[in-house]
Amino acid sequence: MEEPVRLALSLPPHYRFDMMIEAHGWPQLAPFTWDAEAKALGRVEQLANGKVVLLDIKSPGATLDVDIRGPDLDAVELAEVERAVRWMVELDEDFEEFYAFCDGHPGLQHIPGRGLGAMLRGATVWEDYVKSVCTTNTTWAQTRAMVARLVETYGAPFERDGPRAFPSPVVVAAAAPEAFAAAVRAGYRAPYLHTTACEIAEGKLDLERFKQRAREVDTPALMAELRKLRGIGPYAAAHMALLLGSYGYVPVDSWARDLVRRAFNGGAPVSDREVHARFDRFGRWRALAFRCWDWEGTA
DNA sequence: TTCCAGGGGTAGA
DNA sequence: TCTACCCATGGA
16 A cells, blocks of 8 residues: 555643543444554545545654545645544643643542543534434444444445445435435434435535534533434433533433442432532533543542 | 333423 | 423344
């Protein structure tokens, strides 16, 4: 294979690539691949002009190294790849204010030293919307399978028969609803995803504006807007808000309830209200405090 | 068979 | 605002 082009991006203070990878399950969802031995994050990415590249992302030292394979890219295309990578690995998310907050709060003081906070996200809000819907009311194994089938069926391939990129809403919208449902096997979620893709493709809906919107309004207002999306309820809206950098509401799912049950309630079941109450004192940092909590230490 | 998984939509109170 | 019920799918 031809030598890849390498982008070497400098890391902000405290940034820990390994902690970002371990923060949640997204590295296991296509088109991401995670090679634990090589500590390499892989991903096929399709550029706006249709070019498809294979990314190999590592951080062996003080930089984030992004190896790009595929067609030659000009400066504009390279900038597009860099922008996408920076967004996905949260290289530009500023956690310094959160870390200062952690210093004064028992239970959070381990966080700055471990460089916690960053989480992997999709290149687009559309991608994280789809994945969030696919995590609801199902097992993690099925979530992975649904996303894998979506990518395999509709994603643009790298080279001839290589791995595929996350499909655009335009490609999903072009599929017949019945064919989409049969291919992805996402159950009752399929119409949510397909209809949303159609609305984006028709220009009636713009999910990418949420990247900016998350910086303009507080978490409750952002969640109210996210909850208008099909298949997005309290949990998924909070999870999407978290990925957008808005941390004021804990995404409570069965996994969160289980953590709180074991760590704080002697193993007895907890209500959603109790989970929220446990992190209420952390204000606009509630979701980050929850995600970065030292669950082993408190159990 | 029945239950339920990193919940959400809807109707009725 | 809260509750009850339904929802495709697939593994236990």
